[in-house]
Amino acid sequence: MSQRPNVILRGGPSVPDTERVLYVPDPTQRLKIFRGHRYEHFEPTPETALHAGRKLLVFTWSGCTYVAE
Helix, strand or coil: CCCCCCCCEEECCCHHHHHHCEECHHHHCCCCECCCCCEEEEEEEEEEEEEECCEEEEEEEEEEEECCC
């Protein structure tokens, strides 16, 4: 069963707008998203944002790390 989105991502160079609203099982933890050859890291904030009538937690981009070859 699909979970309802609870997070919106802010910032970061390589995450398309269509992938910025998502469900995160533990919204108190740092989020790491694989994007090709690197991971984009997002940190939870105390902010919320209204999106499509729903209040979502805001995560902000904190940097990236590259996958070792």
